[in-house]
Every structure is written in structure tokens, then in C-alpha cells.
Amino acid sequence: MKNISIKFFIIFILLAFMGSLGMIFGEFFKEAKNSTEQLLEENIQSTVLNLKHFLNKNLKKHNINQITASLDNTINGNALIKDLHIVDEKNKKVIYATDRDTVMQHPDTKCIAISQIINADIFNEQCYSFSIKLFDKFEPYYYKSYVYLDKKYIDSLLQNQINKYTIMFIGYGLFFIIVIWLLLKKFLVNPLEKLRQFAYYQTNTPKEFFIQELESIRYSLNLTFKRLQKEQEELFNLSTKDSLSGLYNRLSLMEKIEWLIAKGERSNEQFALLFLDLDNFKNINDTQGHEFGDKILQHVSKILLDSVRENDIVSRLGGDEFVIILPELKSNETVLEVIKRIQTRLIEPVVFNTLSYSVTVSIGITIYPKDGRDATTLLKHADIAMYKAKALGKNNFHFFTDNLNEEIQNKIHMQYLIKEGIEKNYFQLYYQPKVDIKSNTIVGCEALIRLFDPLKGMIPPNQFISIAEESGLIVPLGEWIIKEAVQQIKSWKNTHFEHIKLSINVSGIQFQSPEFITFLKNNVSTIDTSKLDIELTESVLMNDFDEKFAKINAIKKLGISLSLDDFGTGYSSLSYLKQIPFDTIKIDKTFIDDLEEESGKSFVNMIVGIADDLNMQVVAEGVETKQQLDYLASIKCEQYQGYYCSKPLPADEFEKLFLSQECH
Numbered sequence: 001m002k003n004i005s006i007k008f009f010i011i012f013i014l015l016a017f018m019g020s021l022g023m024i025f026g027e028f029f030k031e032a033k034n035s036t037e038q039l040l041e042e043n044i045q046s047t048v049l050n051l052k053h054f055l056n057k058n059l060k061k062h063n064i065n066q067i068t069a070s071l072d073n074t075i076n077g078n079a080l081i082k083d084l085h086i087v088d089e090k091n092k093k094v095i096y097a098t099d100r101d102t103v104m105q106h107p108d109t110k111c112i113a114i115s116q117i118i119n120a121d122i123f124n125e126q127c128y129s130f131s132i133k134l135f136d137k138f139e140p141y142y143y144k145s146y147v148y149l150d151k152k153y154i155d156s157l158l159q160n161q162i163n164k165y166t167i168m169f170i171g172y173g174l175f176f177i178i179v180i181w182l183l184l185k186k187f188l189v190n191p192l193e194k195l196r197q198f199a200y201y202q203t204n205t206p207k208e209f210f211i212q213e214l215e216s217i218r219y220s221l222n223l224t225f226k227r228l229q230k231e232q233e234e235l236f237n238l239s240t241k242d243s244l245s246g247l248y249n250r251l252s253l254m255e256k257i258e259w260l261i262a263k264g265e266r267s268n269e270q271f272a273l274l275f276l277d278l279d280n281f282k283n284i285n286d287t288q289g290h291e292f293g294d295k296i297l298q299h300v301s302k303i304l305l306d307s308v309r310e311n312d313i314v315s316r317l318g319g320d321e322f323v324i325i326l327p328e329l330k331s332n333e334t335v336l337e338v339i340k341r342i343q344t345r346l347i348e349p350v351v352f353n354t355l356s357y358s359v360t361v362s363i364g365i366t367i368y369p370k371d372g373r374d375a376t377t378l379l380k381h382a383d384i385a386m387y388k389a390k391a392l393g394k395n396n397f398h399f400f401t402d403n404l405n406e407e408i409q410n411k412i413h414m415q416y417l418i419k420e421g422i423e424k425n426y427f428q429l430y431y432q433p434k435v436d437i438k439s440n441t442i443v444g445c446e447a448l449i450r451l452f453d454p455l456k457g458m459i460p461p462n463q464f465i466s467i468a469e470e471s472g473l474i475v476p477l478g479e480w481i482i483k484e485a486v487q488q489i490k491s492w493k494n495t496h497f498e499h500i501k502l503s504i505n506v507s508g509i510q511f512q513s514p515e516f517i518t519f520l521k522n523n524v525s526t527i528d529t530s531k532l533d534i535e536l537t538e539s540v541l542m543n544d545f546d547e548k549f550a551k552i553n554a555i556k557k558l559g560i561s562l563s564l565d566d567f568g569t570g571y572s573s574l575s576y577l578k579q580i581p582f583d584t585i586k587i588d589k590t591f592i593d594d595l596e597e598e599s600g601k602s603f604v605n606m607i608v609g610i611a612d613d614l615n616m617q618v619v620a621e622g623v624e625t626k627q628q629l630d631y632l633a634s635i636k637c638e639q640y641q642g643y644y645c646s647k648p649l650p651a652d653e654f655e656k657l658f659l660s661q662e663c664h
Helices: 006-061 064-077 151-201 212-240 250-267 281-288 290-307 332-347 375-391 402-424 465-471 474-492 508-512 516-523 545-557 573-579 589-593 598-613 626-634 651-660
Strands: 081-087 093-096 127-136 139-149 270-278 313-318 321-329 350-352 355-357 361-368 397-399 427-436 441-453 457-459 501-505 532-537 561-567 584-587 617-621 639-641
Touching (some): 006 139, 006 151, 064 081, 250 270, 250 321, 250 361, 250 375, 270 332, 281 290, 290 321, 290 350, 361 375, 375 402, 402 474, 427 474, 427 651, 441 651, 474 508, 474 516, 474 532, 516 545, 545 561, 598 617, 598 626
Parallel strands (some): 361 397, 501 532, 584 617, 617 639
Antiparallel strands (some): 127 139, 270 361, 441 457
16 A cells, blocks of 8 residues: 555545535535525515416406506516516417517517426526416406516526535635644644654654644654663674773774874874783783683773873773874874883782782884884784783883884794694704713713704704794694604614613693693603603793692603703702602703803702712713813713714714714
8 A cells, every 4th residue: 555645644634524515515505595496486476476366356457557567566676577478368468567569578488387386496497377367257268477587686696605605615614724734734744744753863852742642652752762872872882892991992993093094194193003911911810810800901991091191092902902092193202101101000009809919011012104004004013012022021112113023024934834844844853962971972862853944944943942832832843852752762673772862852831731641641652761751941840830740750650761951040959859750960051161160160060969969860961172071070970962072963863973982
């Protein structure tokens, strides 16, 4: 069904009303016409009866003059009668009221008997007739009388009625239409239009309506729109604000950065982007729980808002990462002032549930357009600078530079190369001999990892080990080393090399892995585990000592020996030596380099003495001169490794060296 507007609907109703009103006035007109017709009929009948009586009386006397005068009076006194003729039986003129000299008047006019006046429509008739019976002695004879009506006058009476009722119909109709229209417009049309506009635009809330139903609709719409507006505001906040901190979220931040970039392109304005990451926040969640961590994040959010200028932008990207935008940057001094305020406020202890805690952040800074011309690049470079700030000791900040970007790109490339190298076998184990000082024979070796870039060749460990540890790739790399070492021991079985003891280094990250012991057990099950030695640094044992002590015992149960690497570089070495069943202590190269000094000799003497008391072997690392070797022999150090014998070698070259036993 096709829809129509309320205005057209009302016009239709008004037209229907006019039609109904017209029918009503038609009935009134019909009744008025009938009443007029009845009056006219009665008038004519009365006039005709009087005429008939008068003519019966006077025609007998042949008083023509008196009849003529009476007829003239009748015609002149009755507007309905136009003319009156009396004729004899032969239709010859006896008396004419008008035009007496003519023979016959109105020859085309049809007359009907007066007795039919009731059944006739007087407005359509022009003439009525009646007979007058007279006697000549006893013989009757007849005169016929014709009464001609004034048709124009009668028609004018009808037309007056028509005009009267037409004017009444139009007048009253227009009056009622205007009144009804004004009332409908005021109380229905205008309110409905206001409701329509209110429903469409949801603005300009209409005032209270007179009609109860419309007021109910207005009230309901108003409540609905208020609720919708509130929900929209909540949805907008959810889509643009971070629910925990109330700061702008990532989506809003990106939009604002793009807006500032567009503005900067027009006005050449700079802005700074600060990427903030809380230091050691993971420890907060792990030790105090996420509820406490959320309170810290809310505390930091408030401090950041209080530390920036009014038009600065503060956003939380997620987790413990925040971004601050400083628009209209004139100099880096503004950046430093904001950072100083943030660091000063954050370092102040905050107390939650009687627990006092201080927060520090690492901040990376980029400047538009120098450090990037789009939001993604600016954020990426700020993130790079932030990690550099963490590397500098945390609670620090660092501006992005091209050199820093190159450093990070190299690190990213190295991560990719390590991952690809594990999959495509770019790595190789080199073996550095361990020499028995007393017999000057090679009795073991330490497996050292080497990476071979297909384009650049061999890459030394100091360029990729730290990156592997940072990225977590040290775990799969350590597993690869264990597998390769096991395969090497298996390949030396039943050969001249079967008595060689092979040492491998295990990083702290790999050692902490929950799957480490299981992986180790599964891979050494096919070899003589007494030929395998695992070297650990004392930094591995610094935290969660009980858990790590259990792992060390598990390693010992597998028949694998343990060496304490880089002994003396930590802080708690002596306490570890008393509790952990190490088989060997390795003296760090830095102490061997100091043997020319008396203090250096004293320290090495002390280590050898402690090892002897604890029934442990001692291996001196980094021996490069005969003087160093001679001194170690004089204090009865058992083994050494270093360039004095050989640098780390591939397996085949190590085997040749072992067979020749040609150490210096």
C-alpha cells in the first residue's frame, strides 16, 4: 500500500467532509424546494379557485367589464400569474387579460388541468387550465380558462434558493474547513511534523503537546533518544578510549597523529612522539597480581595526564605501553621538561594496600618530520629508541637516530638469520681443546657455536648470542647445540676420540625452560653421558635457587658432569660451591690476564686452593702465553684452554690436532 503524507490525508478527510456537507445541504435544498413548491401550488390553487368562483358568478351576468378589471387585478396582484385567457367551447376568445386585440396567446404553451397540480413539478409547468360550466336555460355549455404562470419569476424563486444554499454551503464549508484545518494544523499536523523532525534529526526536543497520545509519543521518543545518546557516548568512549585508564586508545591515537601530520604538512609544524614502557612491569603482575598491576597503570595514567600540557595527547596502546604526543614543538627543551616532570612524579612511592611501590619508565622519542612522515614509522622508531633506553639501564630516555635505526635493523636481520640458520643449518660447532697441564695432552674440548652467513661468512658468537637471548631464540639454538654435541660424541665412539670429554654451554634462559630436563634426558639416552659436561655461569643460579638446585640434581642423575663457568665474576660463588655438586671450576680469562700482577696471582691461587679443598678440577680459560701456563703449573692447576694451545677448530681439524697432540 502506497504511503501518503498527513497533509494529504487531512485534505482527503476535508474533501470527504465537504462531500458529506454537500449532501446535507442538498437534502436541505430539496426540502426547501418542496416547501416552496407546495406554497406555490397552494397559492395557485387558491387563486384558481377564487377565479373560478368569480368567473362562475360573473360570466352568468355577462359582466365583462367587471371580469376584465378583476382579471387585471389578479394578474397584477399575483406575481405567479403572467396571463389568463378565457375561451369558449370553440376555443374562441371570450376574455384575455392581456393583449386583448390578439386572437390567441401562447400557442406553443402546453397546459395541464389544475387537478394535476399536485402530481406535477410546478417549476417545470407553464400553464394550468380549468373548465367553467354554465347553463343556457337548461342547456349546459362550457368556458375554458387558461392560467399562464410567470416562468421567469418562478425560475427566479428556484434560482434564489439555489444561490442561497450554494452560498450557505460554500460559506459554512469554508468556515468549517478553515477552523478544522487550523485546529488540526495546530494540534495535529504541526506536532506530527515536529515529531517527525525530532525522530529524524534527534535535535530540538519539542515542547509538551496538548494531545495526550502525541505527548506520550514525544515523551517516549525523548527518553529513547536520551538513552541512545548515552549508549552512543559509551560506545564512542569504548571505541576511542582505553577502558582501564580512560586515555585515548590506539585507534584514536593513530587518527590524531594523522591529523597532526596533515596539519604539519600545511604549516611546517613539528611534533614529538614519546613511547613509554614501564620498567619491570611484568614482575609487578607476577608478584602482586593483575589487580595491583591495573592500579599501577591507572596511577601512571593520571601522572602522565598531570605532567603534560593542556593540548598534549596521552594514549595507552595496551599493557604497560603509553604514547605521548607533544604538538607545536618549538625545541627539544619542551620534550625534556615533560620527561623530567614524568620521572619526578613517578619516582615518588605510591601506596596500594599498605604496599609502597615506585615506578620507572623507559622512553623513546621521535620528532616529526625528521624521524618519520607517517604514524607507523614514527611509532616504530620511537619503539626502537625506547628499547635503546632500556638497554642503557632503564629509567632513561633516548632520541631516535639513524645510527640507532641501523643498529636495530642489524639486530632484526640477525634475529632472522638465527631463526633461518637453525632451520637451514647455518650453524656449526667449533671445538677448543682442554689440555692437561701436567701431561700436556688434550683430554677434552669445549663446543663453541659459530654462525655462517651465506653472504658475509662466519659471524662470531659475541654478535649473535646476546640477540638470541633477547629474542628467545637461544632456546631452540641451545637444543640444536645439544643435538649436535650428542651426535659428535656418538661419532667418536669406538675411535681414537672416544675418551674425549665434550663440554657445552647452557644459557640461563634455556636452563629455566620447563622442558629443558625432559629434552636433555631424551637426547642423551643414546650416549655415554660421562663424556658430556654442561657449563653453567653462576648468574644462572641467582634467583629461585631451590627450583634450579632440583634441575642440577636431575642433570647429575643423568650422569652428566657440571662445570661452573666464569668463576669469580659473580657475587655468591663460594655459597654456591658449598651446595651445588660442581665437578669443575673454570677460572675466567680476566683473572688469567692479571697473572702479571701479584693481586691477580693471589686470586688465582685462592681459586685453585678452594677447588682442591672441595675436590674439584680447575680449568684456566684464555691461556695465551708460556708464562701464564708455567705459573698455573706451579700452583698445580690441572687443565687449561686457550690460544696458547689452539683456537676453536672445526671437528675435522680438532681431530687432527688431537691425534698430533701438538700444543705449544
